[in-house]
Amino acid sequence: MTTPDEVTVAVPRSLAAATFNALARYLADQTRTSGGALTPEARKLLHDLNSAASQPVSPTKPAGDAPATVMLGMGTVATLLGCTPQYARRLAARGEIPGAQRVGRIWLVPSTSLDAFRHERQEDPDGESGSAPPAEPR
Structure with a gap:
């Protein structure tokens, strides 16, 4: 306590x-x-x-059977999406990355939400439905 x-x-x-x-x-x-x-x-x-x-880490999956949600910063999110951190922040601010939260001056994204967002983008890479825009080039 x-x-x-x-x-x-x-x-x-x-x-x-x-x-x-x-x-x-x-x-x-x-x-x-x-x-x-x-x-x-x-x-x-x-x-x-x-x-x-010293423990092994996966950028989007918690180690073992841990139920805890891994929160990712915008630098990691941008790397995994293949875009700039500024564009990742814009996606989060517009609510396009589900579960993104602003904590003080930084944005955090649950790894499970990012996985779902990435999966959605892979299914519709052109963003034709308007639900997932293509990543801004670096």
Whole structure:
């Protein structure tokens, strides 16, 4: 259970390695500058990020039988759609990618919704029905 001072942050597994590396560099600089040591909480956070980063990851499918929904950022969405991140954001903002959610300044898309959107685009690549426009070229 979290206390009022604690915050839970979900880091997509696909970003765990980059988050771990950035946080480790930052904490190393801070402890070098202050001459202090890492708190037990910081050590646990680094351990958890490192564990998540070392597990295999699929860009659109959760590992194993996990029921959790994997949320994808626009960079990953754009790569999987073969378009620019700006175009992916426009698709999300227009509601053309089902399930896309704006969280603060970023857009997140459930992997299952992206799979359905991609499947729909493959069935109708010309967008004749108007339900799935072709991807903007890079």
